[in-house]
Amino acid sequence: MKSKKKSSKFRLVDGFLLIMMIIPIAFGMTLHILFNPPSNGIEIAGPLVYFTIPMPIQPLPISESQVNSWLLLISVFFLCLYLTHGISAKRPTKRQHIVEWGIEQIDKLVSDNMGEFFKDFAPFVAAIMILSAFSSLMTLVGLYPPTSDLNIVGGWALLVFILITYYKLKCGFVHYLKSFAEPVAFLTPLNVISEFATPVSMAFRHYGNILSGSVISVLVAAALQGLSSMVLGKLPGFLGQFPLLQIGLPAVLSVYFDIFSGLLQAFIFAMLTMLYISSGFPEEDYRQKLKRKVTAN
Amino acid sequence: MELAIGIILGCCALGAGMAMIAGIGPGIGEGNAVAKACEAIGRQPESRSAVTTTMLMGCAVAETTGLYALVIAILLIFLAPGRLVNILVETMNTLS
Numbered sequence: 006m007k008s009k010k011k012s013s014k015f016r017l018v019d020g021f022l023l024i025m026m027i028i029p030i031a032f033g034m035t036l037h038i039l040f041n042p043p044s045n046g047i048e049i050a051g052p053l054v055y056f057t058i059p060m061p062i063q064p065l066p067i068s069e070s071q072v073n074s075w076l077l078l079i080s081v082f083f084l085c086l087y088l089t090h091g092i093s094a095k096r097p098t099k100r101q102h103i104v105e106w107g108i109e110q111i112d113k114l115v116s117d118n119m120g121e122f123f124k125d126f127a128p129f130v131a132a133i134m135i136l137s138a139f140s141s142l143m144t145l146v147g148l149y150p151p152t153s154d155l156n157i158v159g160g161w162a163l164l165v166f167i168l169i170t171y172y173k174l175k176c177g178f179v180h181y182l183k184s185f186a187e188p189v190a191f192l193t194p195l196n197v198i199s200e201f202a203t204p205v206s207m208a209f210r211h212y213g214n215i216l217s218g219s220v221i222s223v224l225v226a227a228a229l230q231g232l233s234s235m236v237l238g239k240l241p242g243f244l245g246q247f248p249l250l251q252i253g254l255p256a257v258l259s260v261y262f263d264i265f266s267g268l269l270q271a272f273i274f275a276m277l278t279m280l281y282i283s284s285g286f287p288e289e290d291y292r293q294k295l296k297r298k299v300t301a302n
Numbered sequence: 303m304e305l306a307i308g309i310i311l312g313c314c315a316l317g318a319g320m321a322m323i324a325g326i327g328p329g330i331g332e333g334n335a336v337a338k339a340c341e342a343i344g345r346q347p348e349s350r351s352a353v354t355t356t357m358l359m360g361c362a363v364a365e366t367t368g369l370y371a372l373v374i375a376i377l378l379i380f381l382a383p384g385r386l387v388n389i390l391v392e393t394m395n396t397l398s
Contacts, residue, residue, distance in 0.1 A: 051380075206366050213369035216376070273362040 015091060022087040029076035033148050036072065052149050070154035077139055077151065118276070119283040126279070133161065134275040141215055141267025144259075152267070153215040155208060162204035162211075165278050169203070172286040176294055180287065207277055214270050218262030226255050303394065310386045318378040324371030331364040 040053050052069040059065075088104045097105070108131075115127040140152040151157045174181050185196045233250035339357035343350050 209369055209373055210362065210366050213372050214365075217369070217372050220376070269358065269362070273359060276359055277362075 019087065019090060022083050022090060026080050026083040026087060029080045030143075030146060030148070033073050033076045034146065037069065037148060040069075052154055068154070068156075069149045070151040070157055073143060073148055074136075074140060074151040074157055077136070077143065081135060081139060115279060118279045120288070122286070122288060123279075123283055126282070130275050130279055133278060134271050137161075137211070137271035137274050138268050141263070141271060144219065144263045144267075150215055150219075150267075152211055152270070153219055155212045158212045159204075159208040161274070162208040165207065165281065166204040168278075169281050169285045172282055176287050176290045180290065184287070203281060207274065211270050211274050214266055218266050222255060222258050222262055225258055226251060229254060306390055307387055310390065311383050314378045314383045314386070318375040321371045321375045321378065325368050328365050328368035332361045335360050335364065 036055065037053070040055055054066045054068050055072055057064040057066045088100055091098060092101050108127075111131045111134075112124075112127050115130055116124050119126060137152060140157075141150050143150045170181075173184065185193050185200070187196075229251045230248045233248040234246075237247075237249055335357055339353050342353050346353075
């Protein structure tokens with residue numbers, strides 16, 4: 006009954022997809038090594054600029070974070086192909102179970118937090134979550150994480166802001182304008198400010214968390230290096246130059262800042278996306294409008 | 303000239319340090335949130351997952367003000383000194 010044998014062609018395609026998954030990351034690492042200027046010691050720097058495209062107003066720099074996020078898109082695309090390869094209704098494989106569990110979780114999360122009307126939002130939310138999580142995890146292979154660049158996260162926040170405004174406009178433009186004058190008319194300026202503060206705070210939250218994590222890690226590593234050269238510097242030969250105190254603490258910090266904080270921020274970004282979109286949408290008024298349309302016809 | 307550049311660098315560092323005083327607020331707020339969440343879990347252990355999710359969300363939102371301060375501090379440390387020194391050099395050149 007249980008024949009675990011896979012055909013050689015299936016294995017070949019599997020291997021091809023896995024290799025295509027790894028190639029973009031390896032390419033990013035090669036680029037990083039090629040363009041990295043020689044530095045003395047530990048320093049905090051922004052993303053490297055790979056090349057600039059001449060533009061009429063201002064030259065457009067293509068930075069490391071942009072290139073890394075493109076490579077990540079390719080990699081995640083092949084990861085999805087790998088996970089859905091050989092999917093079957095009759096005899097589900099191990100990875101199919103994992104994927105189905107994940108998709109069920111996302112569906113449940115979205116319908117719990119956004120209501121029945123936004124049930125189709127699950128792919129969008131899952132895409133944002135996965136992209137953000139993998140972007141933050143890119144530090145583990147030594148690449149510059151795209152999420153610690155304000156431009157990348159700002160772009161995502163702008164996308165969410167456009168979606169929020171689109172769903173607020175569903176009941177007509179007048180209704181949208183009226184929603185700013187609630188609950189009292191003189192609060193209008195504050196409402197306008199808070200409307201524009203939404204994407205700004207989303208972008209700053211995500212970017213600030215990831216960036217502060219890497220800055221703190223670098224500072225602690227540099228301090229430990231200085232301390233170990235102060236304490237152990239008198240020892241002869243190799244022992245004196247080896248930063249012995251750097252073992253241990255940076256790894257613990259990395260587990261917290263790179264893995265836990267990155268995954269948590271991805272979850273929070275997706276969660277806030279869902280909450281803002283579903284809370285901005287006037288569902289009751291939209292239903293009444295639909296009903297009026299039906300009775301008018 | 304050196305004195306002016308020194309004052310600029312020192313004031314930028316001081317400003318960054320003072321901006322991070324804003325870290326007190328989110329610290330107290332998140333502490334309160336976690337304390338209340340612990341109480342809630344202690345009272346109703348079966349609602350653990352829901353309380354934890356809501357607590358993490360609330361913590362993230364409360365953290366925002368602290369992160370604004372952090373962004374300002376980072377700008378003051380890494381970006382502001384170079385710009386201000388450039389402006390100073392340009393004005394000195396135009397004056398002389």
